[in-house]
Amino acid sequence: MCKHLVLVPLDPTDTDTAMKKTCKPAMLGRIWQASRRALNLEHSPPHVFACCQWQGGTQPATSYLLYRWLLFLTVLSIGISSFACQRLPRLYEGPTVELNYFKWFIYFTNWGYLLIVLQAALALAVVLRYRNQKTFNLPCEDEEVSMPRRQRTPILCRSYWLAHTIATDLAFVITLIYWTLVHDPRIHEINALNLLVHGGNSLVMLLELAVTAHPVRAAHALFGAGAGLAYGLFSAFYWAVGGTDRVGLPAIYPALDWNKPGSAFGFVALCAAVMMFAHGVATCLAFARSRLAAKVLPARSDRFTLPAH
Structure with a gap:
């Protein structure tokens, strides 16, 4: 008995629809995986977090260790002085108020400075x-070894990287916003401590960008922007529960007055946008540093230029 096989042509429309249904989840999956890789805090080799960009070898240099101790003690001393030397503005003419030292923690400037101290402490811990x-169990250049599965970056290094990234973005934004929108010469006097916390903060992080060896990823701009938005939410909550600034006013900053929600939301959005721009500047500076090191010290920089993902 003969069996007749009849071929029925497929509708091109059905084929295209099936392919789209198959490709769409795959594309979304690839985008998700790429986003996770860009946002994670994994980097190899991890010893770049412990070394200076301009040193030789993979062991932290003694000079870099001394730098780490000096920087940590300096920023810690400035932070303690900022807390201990609080006083009402010299030109303040309002009603008499009792100074509450713990209100030091409600200001965005001090959030940023605490992060500078934290990243300096974590950097010192990584170096130690x-x-x-x-x-570091690194193979010689001529030695053939099997490549094991790459280990995760130690949590200490990841914590330092996160703190360094956010502290850098916040420092640049705080300096810019303070001197352009917040500073009022009728109230705020210009003294050494004011300059250190509103200008020295950015200088410290610029110095850090110049000497450290780890990269700055563009996608990590979301961390700094998230910190800025978190402060915006904190200020709204603080206002909602009746909190006041150090002289008893309902707004921590005049531009962040939640009695005027429109302007407050606009200020938070502006800070988030400036934060993204500041991170772009930091990313470019870190890239320029690594490129310059590769030209000036090619043999040394090879140890720090392995793939970041």
């Missing part, structure tokens, strides 16, 4: 950790 290790 790798300084105490006798070897």
Whole structure:
């Protein structure tokens, strides 16, 4: 008995629809995976977080360790002085108020400075950790070894990287916003401490960008913007529960007055946008630093230029 096989042509429209249904989840999956890789805090080799861009070898240099101690003690001393030396503005003419030292923690400037102290402490801890290790188990250039699965970046290094990223973005934004929108010469006097916390903060982070060896990823701009939005939410909550600034006014900053929600939302959005721009500047500076090091010290920079993902 003969069996007749009849071929029925497929409708091109059905084929295209099926392909679209198959490709769409795959494309979304690739986008999701790429976003996760860009936002994660994994980097290899991890010892770049413990070394200076301009040193030789993979062991933290003694000079870099001394720099880390000096920077940490300096920013810590400035932070303590900023807290301990609080006083009412010299030109303040309002009603007599009792100074509450703990209101130091409600100001965005001090949030940013605390992050500078934190990143300096974490950087010192990273250097001390790798300084105490006798070897990184790195193979010689001529040695053939099997490539094991790459280990995750230590949580100490990831924490330092996150703190450094946010502290850098906040420092630039705080300096810019303070001197352009917040500073009022009728109230705020210009003294050494004011200059250190509203200008020295950016200088410290510029110095950090110049000497550190780890990269700055463009996608990590979301971390700084998230910190800025978190402060905006905090200020709204603080206002809602009746909190006041150090002289008893309902707004922590005049531009962040939640009695005028439109202008307050606009100020938060402006800060978030400036934060993204500041991170772009930091990314470009870190890239320029690594490129310059590759030209000036090619043999040394090879240890710090392995793939970041």
